[in-house]
Amino acid sequence: MKTARLNRLFGTSGNCFDVAIDHGMFNEKTFLGGIENMRDAIRIVADARPDAIQLPPGTAPILQAIPGKERPALVLRTDIANVYGNPLPRSLFSEVIDRPVEQAMVLDAACVVVNLLLLPDQPEIHRDCVRNINALKRECEIMGMPLMVEPLVMQDNSKGGYMVNGDIDLILPLVRQAVELGADIIKADPCDNVQDYHRVIEIAQSLPVLVRGGGKVSDREILDRTAELMKQGARGIVYGRNVIHNANPAGITRALMAVVHEGVSAEAAMKHLG
Numbered sequence: 001m002k003t004a005r006l007n008r009l010f011g012t013s014g015n016c017f018d019v020a021i022d023h024g025m026f027n028e029k030t031f032l033g034g035i036e037n038m039r040d041a042i043r044i045v046a047d048a049r050p051d052a053i054q055l056p057p058g059t060a061p062i063l064q065a066i067p068g069k070e071r072p073a074l075v076l077r078t079d080i081a082n083v084y085g086n087p088l089p090r091s092l093f094s095e096v097i098d099r100p101v102e103q104a105m106v107l108d109a110a111c112v113v114v115n116l117l118l119l120p121d122q123p124e125i126h127r128d129c130v131r132n133i134n135a136l137k138r139e140c141e142i143m144g145m146p147l148m149v150e151p152l153v154m155q156d157n158s159k160g161g162y163m164v165n166g167d168i169d170l171i172l173p174l175v176r177q178a179v180e181l182g183a184d185i186i187k188a189d190p191c192d193n194v195q196d197y198h199r200v201i202e203i204a205q206s207l208p209v210l211v212r213g214g215g216k217v218s219d220r221e222i223l224d225r226t227a228e229l230m231k232q233g234a235r236g237i238v239y240g241r242n243v244i245h246n247a248n249p250a251g252i253t254r255a256l257m258a259v260v261h262e263g264v265s266a267e268a269a270m271k272h273l274g
Contacts, residue, residue: 001144002144002145002146002184004144005073005109005110005111005144005145005146006110006111006146006184006185008052008073008110009051009052009073009075009110009111009146009185010051010208010235010236011051011261013260013261013262014235015051015230015235015236015260015261016051016052016208016210016235016236016237016260017050017051017052017236017237017239017253017256017257017260017261018050018051018052018053018054018075018187018210018236018237018238019045019050019052019053019054019072019238019239019240019243019244019253020053020054020213020238020239020240021035021038021041021042021045021053021054021055021059021240021244022054022055022056022077022240023035023240023241023244024038024056024059025056025077025080026080026081026082026084027082028084028085031084033244033245034241034244034245034249035244038059038062039062041244041249042055042059042062042063042066043066044249044250045072045243045244045249045250045253046063046066046071046072047250048249048250048251048253048254048257049070049072049253049254049257050072050253050256050257051072051073051236051257052072052073052074052075052110052111053072053073053074053075054075054076054077054113054238054240055074055075055076055077056076056077057076057077057097057103057107060074060076060107060109061107064107064108073109073110073111074107074108074109074110074111075109075110075111075112075113075148076100076103076104076107076109076111076112076113077113078096078097078100078103078104078112078113078114078132078136079094079095079096079097079114079115079129079132080093080094080095080096080097081093081094081095081115081117081125083117083119083122083125083154083157084157085157086157087157088157092119092122092124092125093125093128094115094117094125094128094129094132095128095132096114096132096135096136100112100114100136100139101136101139101140101142101143101145102139102143104143104145105143105145109145110146111145111146111147111148111184111185112136112140112145112146112147112148113148113149113150113187114129114132114133114136114147114148114149114150115129115132115149115150115152116129116130116133116149116150116151116152116174116177116178116181117129117152117154118151118152118153118154118170118174119154119157120154120155120156130181133147133149133178133181133182133183134181137181137182140184141182146184146185147182147183147184147185148183148184148185148186148187148210149178149181149183149185149186149187150178150187150188150212151171151174151175151177151178151186151187151188151189152164152174152189152212153165153166153167153170153171153174153189164189164190164212164214164215165189166189166190166191166192167191167192168191168192168193168196168199168200171188171189171191171200172199172200172203175188175200175203175204175209176203176204176205179203179204179205179207183207184207185207185208185209185210186204186207186208186209186210187209187210187211187212187238188200188204188209188210188211188212189211189212189214190211190212190213190214190225190229194225194228194229194232195228195232197211197228197229197232197233197234198232198233201232201233201234208235208236209233209234209235210234210235210236210237210238211226211229211234211236211237211238212237212238212239213237213238213239213240213241213242213243215241216241216242216245217242219246219252219255219270219273220266220270222239222242222252222256223255223256223259223266223269223270224266226256226259226260226266227259227264227265227266227269230259230260230263236260237256237260239256243256248273248274251272251273251274252272252273254272255269255270255271255272255273256269258272
């Protein structure tokens, strides 16, 4: 039933907007702004009707308890890592939750997501992520569960922590590795020059590519960037802080949905923000 689950994510337009609200999984205080009250955060975003909301197992039931057929699909975060602090901890790890695909089935998830991390001079973390993906892949195939892999190229944490490296020469091979490991969906970094993003689409070998949001920017900038990424061939977006840290999370969700599904310009989408 993998196709049925993919259809819940991509819908009739063939595109997807997944709002990431899984930041609390990573044990970083700075990640909790705007989501201190998860019931309110999930309700506000869900009412704006994105295609999906990305959550960890502990808070996924809040979304799944919302009644009605219009509830966004669940993308289940399946891994935990301690790589975002500054300074980094003495010992780093990345590991998946217990029986992740079974938990996803019980929670009626449409997809599971797992990281493929690349940190400077930290090959052990990369190895952990490869092992995580290998363990998930076969279980996902058996259970008909789509596997979203998140190739994430990071800068040195001493520069501020959680800093994405937009070097396309690092992004491309990591995206391709995610494809070769068996991803069904790629959730990839934006590159420094958005005009080059078609190269990421090409290296993904026809798999749908959803673009990560990166750091918080202005409404107009995120809408302009999203419109250009969609023109470059992206199949959608996975944004977190640019939604949950927005003064109007419902409005920016509706604006981004218009860009992703209707192909409207950033200027036209701004009307959803009042």
